[in-house]
Amino acid sequence: MKIIGIVLAGGKSSRMGTDKGLLPIGKETFASHIGNKLEQSGCSQVIISTNNEAYKSLGYPLIQDRHQEIGPLGGLHACMLAYPAEGYMVVSCDSPYISVSALQKMKALFIQKHHSIIGINEEREHPLIACYAGSVLSVIEKQIEIENYRMKDLIKKVMVDYLSIPSEETFNCNTPSDLKLSVDAQTMLGS
Ligand SMILES: Nc1nc2c(ncn2[C@@H]2O[C@H](COP(=O)(O)OP(=O)(O)OP(=O)(O)O)[C@@H](O)[C@H]2O)c(=O)[nH]1
Structure with missing residues (x-):
């Protein structure tokens, strides 16, 4: 089954003050780290949803929003139009700690259920x-027409199942203090 991996990185990162997807994690960036995990989980192709040309160096196709400034729904919309497929595994560029194993479980559940799978925890x-x-x-096209861009409202309108993912x-990582917290936690785990 053709499943496209999407790293969502088209936001303003106003709270972080610098593009979140280009932050370093080990020798990678958040976006390439997530892109690698999407590849390892068996996505047919990985693409990055962004309007920022600086992502070019990561080597993945970049997809620009067709409707600017409407949030992640606009990113998903543009990617779906650019890469027709049966499924789309989406990870926000500010969630670099998602595991390959959770993504593999999500993919397996999607193949089994044939409808959208949303991550959930407490x-x-x-x-x-x-x-x-x-x-x-x-x-999504109908939501854009009525100018309701909320992802929460989208998932109320489609068939979904949930997959539990550890918190x-x-x-x-939305803010510099989130970043510090996560770097400190990684350092503690590594020591
Ligand atoms: N393609 C696309 N992605 C978006 C857009 N807005 C937000 N995103 C992505 O959606 C995810 C969640 O975004 P938020 O953290 O809510 O917003 P943000 O703009 O990245 O950050 P803030 O400006 O700090 O709110 C991130 O992966 C963003 O890159 C958009 O207009 N287009």
Whole structure:
């Protein structure tokens, strides 16, 4: 089954103050680290949803939003139009701690159920760690038409199942202090 991996990196990163997907993690960037994991989980092709040319050096195709400034829904929309497929494994560029094993489980569940799979844990649901069915594109188009760009509303309108993912894997690095917290935690684990 053709499943495209999408690293979502088209946001403003205003809280971080620098493009989140280009932050370093080991010898990689957040975006390439996630791209590698999507490849390892068996995605047919990995693409990056961004309007920032600086991502070119990572070697993945870059997909620009067709509707600018409408958030991640706009990124998903442009990627689905550019790469028609049965499924799309989406990971936000600020979630670098997602594991290959969680992504593999998500892919297996998607293949078994044939509808979209959303990551979830005790904190909340994670529509940006998810696998969307290709059929969701028509629903996204309707949402854009009515100018409702909320991912939470999108997933209310499509068939979904949930996959439980440990909270340390869904940790979002949105701010410099989130980043410090996660670097400190990695250092402690490594020591
Ligand atoms: N393609 C695309 N992705 C987006 C857009 N807005 C946000 N994203 C992505 O969606 C994910 C969640 O974004 P947020 O953290 O809510 O927003 P952000 O703009 O990245 O960061 P802030 O400016 O600090 O809110 C990140 O992976 C972003 O890169 C957009 O307009 N287009």
